[in-house]
Amino acid sequence: MARGTGDRETIDRQALEALEGLGGPPRAFQQMNERSREVFRHVVDAFVETGEPVASRTIARRLGSNLSSATIRNVMADLEESGLLYAPHISAGRLPTEMGLRLFVDGLLEVGDLSxxxxxxxxxxxxxxxxxxxxxxxxxxxxxxxxxxxxxxxxxxxSEAGLKHVEFVPLSDNRALVILVDENGVVENRVMPLPPGLPPSKLIEAGNYLSARLRGRTVEDARVLIDSEIARNAAEIDQLTAKVVEQGLATWSGGHDDxxxxxxxxxxxxxxxxxxxxxxxxxxxxxxxxxxxxxxxxxxxxxxxxxxxxxxxxxxxxxxxxxxxxxxxxxxxxxxxxxxxxxxxxxxxxxxxxxxxxxxxxxxxxxxxxx
Incomplete structure (x- = not known):
């Protein structure tokens, strides 16, 4: 990749393509000499700490060696030529590209341990x-x-586990929270709309009705049973409660597959x-x-x-x-x-x-x- 500045996303994309051309991180890592590896590691470490472009004099201080800033600038320029670093603008220091970060993670990262x-x-x-x-x-x-x-x-x-309990908790005049618990103890909550003027007692009735029929079944299995009962007028609930039940099932059936x-x-x-x-x-x-x-x-x-x-x-x-x-x-x-x-x-x-x-x-x- 040529030296210079450029759009960050374009630079990152070009860098990753260059990495693939080198045969991936291990091969690219092997092509670096010890001095380049050490300078590159300190550039990434400084970037992780500050998020700012890293100057050669910063690396010279971190290395504490006899390498001059000029020598380090040359090494950083070579690393930029290789697609591992880039300059966000002409007068700035250098930042690692995403290819550089991948190389660092795969070849230079020293993972610590928890205390x-x-x-x-x-x-x-x-x-x-x-x-x-x-x-x-x-x-x-x-x-x-x-x-x-x-x-x-x-x-x-x-979850493919059977269901254990469902409850409706009123949030406002037109919204309720549906709480569903499965047999593994997993709890999920959804917000659903309510029919206008619904008495709180209907939420309790709907919750009891659903819990009795959901137990041990998946949502889809329970939906088939309940839809059949409502269609045959065999559900032991009135029309208003049936609307709450249907809305609750619709809320749970939608968007649950992922x-x-x-x-x-x-x-x-x-x-x-x-x-x-x-x-x-x-x-x-x-x-x-x-x-x-x-x-x-x-x-x-x-x-x-x-x-x-x-x-x-x-x-x-x-x-x-x-x-x-x-x-x-x-x-x-x-x-x-x-x-x-x-x-x-x-x-x-x-x-x-x-x-x-x-x-x-x-x-x-x-x-x-x-x-």
Whole structure:
């Protein structure tokens, strides 16, 4: 890749194409001499710490060696020529490209370990006695968000478990919260519209009616039974309650196939935003978090991995638009059956060495708890 400035997304795309041409990160890493590796590692470390372009004099101070700033500038220029660094503008220092970050993660990253206190923190937050599966997953999302200073994500595939209980909780004159609990203890909530002028007693009646017929059945199985009863006028409820029941089932049938997505710490995406272009990237990612389909698909890719996977920027069509990275691990039960995934989303300059062990340890803990 030629030296100089350019649009960040274009540079990242060109860098990834260059990496493929070199045969991937391992081969590109082998082509670097020891001096280049050391300079490059310090550039990435400084970028992770500050998010700012890194100057040669900064690297000279960090190295504390006899290398002059001029020598380091030449090494950085060679790294830029190789597609590992780029300059956001002519007078700036250098930043790693996404190809450079991938090379760093695959060849130079030194993953640390959690302290005993950090392990105890994760254990205490996730392993509370008497919690349902959904509560455990919610706590797991929260703890990885807090410890990584990123957005925490947990997904669980569509549950095939039978249902146990349903309840309608009024929120206003025209809206209610539908609470559904399955036999594995997973709790999900949905908001549904209400018919005008509905008395609270009708919500209780609808909840009792549904709970009696949902028990041990999936939502779809229960829907077939209830639709048949209502069509034959065999339902032991009046027309107004029947409308609530039908609306509740419709609410649950729609959008449930992709599975459960729990997101914690969305506001962390707004930390350290340095430019309007970054803000636009975050806005687009926020929209993706709301629609959730692409994120579920991306995190589900982690089920093919034995451990933690790292998706950097343009390596995913979704997160390439947002300048973010995803660090994710599969959740497997004691029979090594895939039951979901846990991960974090953050800027591409996240502290990978810090976050990988957090995600890995939490994934293994949750797998034991829900297995």
């Amino acid at each position: 005993d206190d950090e392990r105890r923190t994760i254990d205490a937050q996730c392993a509370g006695a008497g919690r349902s599966v959904s509560q455990v997953l919610t706590e797991a999302s929260g703890v990885v968000a807090e410890m990584s200073r990123c957005v925490g994500l947990v997904i669980a595939p569509k 599975g459960l997505l729990i997101v914690s710490g969305r506001s962390r995406l707004l930390e350290n935003v340095s430019a309007l272009s970054d803000l636009e990237r975050i806005r687009r990612l926020m929209e993706a978090l709301e629609t959730k389909k692409d994120i579920l698909r991306l995190l589900n890719e982690s089920q093919r991995a034995e451990g933690v996977q790292i998706f950097i920027g343009a390596e995913s069509a979704l997160f390439g638009l947002s300048g973010c990275s995803v660090i994710a691990a599969p959740l497997t039960d004691q029979n090594r059956r895939y039951v979901g995934a846990i991960g974090v989303i953050g800027p591409t300059r996240v502290n990978y060495a810090r976050i990988v062990p957090v995600v890995d340890y939490t994934a293994k803990l949750i797998g034991r708890l829900i297995g």
